[in-house]
Amino acid sequence: MSESFPLNYDSEFIHSPSFDLSKIIRPNILSLEPYRCARDDYSEGVLLDANENAYGPSLTTEHDGNLNRYPDPYQIQVKERIMKMRGLKSTKNLFLGVGSDEVIDLLIRIACVPAHDKILITPPTYGMYSVCAQINDVQVVKSFLNVKDGAYQLDLDNLFDTLKSNPETKIVFLCSPGNPTGTCLSHKSIRAVLDSEFKGLVVVDEAYVDFVDREEGSVATWVDQYPNLVVMQTLSKSFGLAGIRVGIAVGHADVIQILNNTKAPYNIGTPSALLAAEALSDDGLAKMFDFRKRLIAQRGVLIEKLPQIDGTGCVLGGNDSNFVLIEILDAKSKKPSNDRALKVYSMMAKELGVVVRFRGMEYGCDGCLRITVGTEEENATVLDILQKALAAN
Ligand SMILES: Cc1ncc(COP(=O)(O)O)c(C=O)c1O
Numbered sequence: 176m177s178e179s180f181p182l183n184y185d186s187e188f189i190h191s192p193s194f195d196l197s198k199i200i201r202p203n204i205l206s207l208e209p210y211r212c213a214r215d216d217y218s219e220g221v222l223l224d225a226n227e228n229a230y231g232p233s234l235t236t237e238h239d240g241n242l243n244r245y246p247d248p249y250q251i252q253v254k255e256r257i258m259k260m261r262g263l264k265s266t267k268n269l270f271l272g273v274g275s276d277e278v279i280d281l282l283i284r285i286a287c288v289p290a291h292d293k294i295l296i297t298p299p300t301y302g303m304y305s306v307c308a309q310i311n312d313v314q315v316v317k318s319f320l321n322v323k324d325g326a327y328q329l330d331l332d333n334l335f336d337t338l339k340s341n342p343e344t345k346i347v348f349l350c351s352p353g354n355p356t357g358t359c360l361s362h363k364s365i366r367a368v369l370d371s372e373f374k375g376l377v378v379v380d381e382a383y384v385d386f387v388d389r390e391e392g393s394v395a396t397w398v399d400q401y402p403n404l405v406v407m408q409t410l411s412k413s414f415g416l417a418g419i420r421v422g423i424a425v426g427h428a429d430v431i432q433i434l435n436n437t438k439a440p441y442n443i444g445t446p447s448a449l450l451a452a453e454a455l456s457d458d459g460l461a462k463m464f465d466f467r468k469r470l471i472a473q474r475g476v477l478i479e480k481l482p483q484i485d486g487t488g489c490v491l492g493g494n495d496s497n498f499v500l501i502e503i504l505d506a507k508s509k510k511p512s513n514d515r516a517l518k519v520y521s522m523m524a525k526e527l528g529v530v531v532r533f534r535g536m537e538y539g540c541d542g543c544l545r546i547t548v549g550t551e552e553e554n555a556t557v558l559d560i561l562q563k564a565l566a567a568n
Pocket of ligand 1: 277422
């Protein structure tokens with residue numbers, strides 16, 4: 176199923192020339208003999224090699240995709256379309272996972288020796304990095320974002336100090352645009368981490384990148400220059416396909432090969448792959464761009480109207496995602512209040528039928544609710560219901 180080593184990067188890279196992937200990947204993963212199936216060698220003819228059901232799927236309606244057969248382990252058509260859309264050079268730079276959540280778990284598993292190695296995260300950030308680390312018995316070290324006035328940018332001095340005092344750190348997880356911050360990290364600061372003395376992998380999670388409405392967008396094409404960079408993307412957000420579970424890693428061919436060697440052989444099911452390919456077709460992309468435009472316009476409506484509601488404070492962060500982070504203020508002190516935000520959140524969900532997310536316990540997000548941008552109608556509803564919940568609390 177997979178080619179074997181040696182690793183073959185280096186001289187082509189302008190940046191991070193001293194990066195050595197073989198020192199980052201766990202020895203047991205480097206020496207892994209990946210699972211092979213007969214179909215890696217022969218995929219046509221009378222297929223009696225994989226213990227499938229020759230009579231077909233026990234479904235009552237017709238479906239595309241030979242569902243009685245195991246799926247293509249590499250999903251080249253999907254990758255070709257992603258490659259084209261993202262301006263990448265080769266499908267060898269692409270890995271598909273069961274959502275980017277699987278990619279996070281796999282990255283930790285290929286690099287971090289349990290009970291020894293560490294990852295670094297930059298709170299406030301996406302919760303799954305820590306969850307996956309804990310599942311894998313990997314310690315999490317934190318370098319908090321500079322949160323002053325909702326800046327949500329890297330504190331580079333602190334980050335490098337933290338790395339220095341935790342030399343076991345194998346992966347730095349950056350989230351850009353961030354969740355829950357909704358804010359792009361400056362490209363300059365991402366470059367600073369990539370160009371630093373840190374010898375591990377720098378993972379940039381771009382789950383929300385298609386909602387960025389300005390110049391500094393994706394860093395995915397940087398993988399040509401940086402062997403230490405892995406960029407994660409997903410079809411769950413801008414493509415509206417959270418239900419099919421397709422996440423993406425973009426990286427140097429060597430790290431992608433290691434991910435392929437390590438994953439479950441048939442991680443992306445055929446129906447998911449067919450739907451992903453459709454979404455990435457020219458017509459699918461046109462639809463995605465249309466929805467994206469509408470969501471960005473609706474985001475603008477929330478950004479304008481949320482602070483006008485009595486009891487709300489500022490919209491925090493850069494608003495580069497499909498959600499908005501809004502402060503809920505204490506009625507008397509007019510300061511952000513977790514107490515009131517929690518009451519408002521609970522009332523909205525339990526009594527008024529609108530579910531948003533309380534994020535007030537996250538560093539630098541005091542009193543904040545995170546509200547996903549909905550349709551025009553849903554946004555009118557959330558504005559109305561929030562106003563009612565604030566009036567009652
Ligand atoms: C920053 C970030 N990364 C990754 C994910 C997970 O995405 P997926 O659905 O591809 O697993 C999410 C989901 O909310 C997210 O917010």
